Amino acid sequence: MNFNSSNTRRSERPRLTIDTGALQRNWVKVGRAYSGKRVGAVLKSDAYGLGIERVAPVLASAGCREFWVATVEEGLALRRCLGSLAADQRIYLLHGLAGRSLTEHALLGMIPVLCSYEELETARTEAAKGRARRVAVQLDTGMTRLGLDAPQVMALAAAQRESDPYSGLGMLEVDAWITQLGHFNDPDAPECLAQLSLFAKLTALLPQAIRSIATSSTVFGDALWHFDSARVGSALYGVENVSKRVHGLESVATLCAQVLRVLEVPADTAVGYFGQYRTVGPATIATLAIGYGDGLPLAMGHRGHVILAGQGVPVIGEISMGLCSVDISSLAPGSVRAGDWAEVYGPRLPLHEQAERIAISPNALLVPTAKYAQHSYAATYPSADADIG
Numbered sequence: 001m002n003f004n005s006s007n008t009r010r011s012e013r014p015r016l017t018i019d020t021g022a023l024q025r026n027w028v029k030v031g032r033a034y035s036g037k038r039v040g041a042v043l044k045s046d047a048y049g050l051g052i053e054r055v056a057p058v059l060a061s062a063g064c065r066e067f068w069v070a071t072v073e074e075g076l077a078l079r080r081c082l083g084s085l086a087a088d089q090r091i092y093l094l095h096g097l098a099g100r101s102l103t104e105h106a107l108l109g110m111i112p113v114l115c116s117y118e119e120l121e122t123a124r125t126e127a128a129k130g131r132a133r134r135v136a137v138q139l140d141t142g143m144t145r146l147g148l149d150a151p152q153v154m155a156l157a158a159a160q161r162e163s164d165p166y167s168g169l170g171m172l173e174v175d176a177w178i179t180q181l182g183h184f185n186d187p188d189a190p191e192c193l194a195q196l197s198l199f200a201k202l203t204a205l206l207p208q209a210i211r212s213i214a215t216s217s218t219v220f221g222d223a224l225w226h227f228d229s230a231r232v233g234s235a236l237y238g239v240e241n242v243s244k245r246v247h248g249l250e251s252v253a254t255l256c257a258q259v260l261r262v263l264e265v266p267a268d269t270a271v272g273y274f275g276q277y278r279t280v281g282p283a284t285i286a287t288l289a290i291g292y293g294d295g296l297p298l299a300m301g302h303r304g305h306v307i308l309a310g311q312g313v314p315v316i317g318e319i320s321m322g323l324c325s326v327d328i329s330s331l332a333p334g335s336v337r338a339g340d341w342a343e344v345y346g347p348r349l350p351l352h353e354q355a356e357r358i359a360i361s362p363n364a365l366l367v368p369t370a371k372y373a374q375h376s377y378a379a380t381y382p383s384a385d386a387d388i389g
């Protein structure tokens with residue numbers, strides 16, 4: 001059931017507020033940092049949970065023309081919501097052919113990012129016989145996930161010189177060569193530098209096309225990462241995914257959970273299932289309407305914080321399906337009531353700080369919680385002291 005399409009009023013379900021003004025300003029910030037030709041937006045997983053149908057038009061209006069999604073459904077959603085906004089758009093499917101033909105992709109107006117040598121052979125055979133020829137190709141430079149590995153690329157490059165429609169790339173028209181970093185959150189790691197140099201070496205052997213390795217973590221880095229095209233997701237959505245370097249991105253998504261009940265308890269009271277938490281002294285506890293059924297990571301149990309009455313308060317005990325508890329004893333008595341909303345992440349509790357506290361990646365906190373929450377969209381304007389450069 002997709003609750004986001006229902007128009008339930010006054011629901012206690014977690015609320016996600018999406019600041020489309022901040023989204024737009026993050027887009028500008030990324031564009032200013034990037035020295036290559038084009039920045040493309042990554043919109044997989046429903047735009048990281050924020051809602052592809054609302055996010056994509058904002059980015060297209062701001063000038064985005066390249067869109068990277070995983071699945072064909074996401075590509076179709078993108079087409080629907082973009083309409084004629086970006087007639088010259090390119091839509092790339094990161095999952096590759098996934099059993100479809102090149103002709104189907106051509107009819108859909110989407111470019112498959114071929115993800116294996118087998119896919120390349122299938123596409124080459126079809127291109128030799130038909131008119132659909134356009135593909136992108138992923139190279140596996142060290143992640144062992146998707147893409148052609150180095151020996152396959154070298155074999156391809158060697159066969160390419162023979163100008164035979166059934167060897168090398170044949171009649172295929174390659175729009176882009178891409179690769180993905182394994183240690184994306186630490187671009188200075190030797191593994192990343194090895195992937196960078198292998199990518200440069202392999203693409204030098206191949207016919208000229210757009211080269212793309214840069215993502216959120218490297219788009220702000222040295223120009224040697226930039227090549228021709230960047231594929232940026234996290235940074236647009238305000239997710240700082242290099243913990244050592246925070247780029248001052250604006251918070252886009254704010255998640256809030258409703259307080260269902262506040263109660264005072266004596267020392268040594270068992271809280272939650274199996275009494276996994278016992279109060280040390282007399283305590284005031286608030287029960288929140290959010291749990292793992294709302295995508296809240298179990299790692300929030302015992303470790304997470306939320307903001308209530310302007311202050312950080314700790315989650316106590318484990319996360320239940322639709323509930324969790326926080327200890328609000330440190331707040332002034334009476335400052336929190338049933339019906340109030342606690343911030344789980346947002347401007348007052350940055351997503352990357354919450355994620356670091358509970359030792360998971362920021363996107364592993366954002367995406368599932370954002371997907372389940374009820375969404376509302378509003379554009380803010382930059383505050384006078386905000387640096388939008």
Ligand SMILES: *Cc1c(COP(=O)(O)O)cnc(C)c1O
Binds near residue numbers: 042044094216234241
């Ligand atoms: C998710 C993804 C990206 C975007 O990465 P961010 O760090 O969120 O910018 C880029 N390329 C590929 C292949 C991806 O899967």
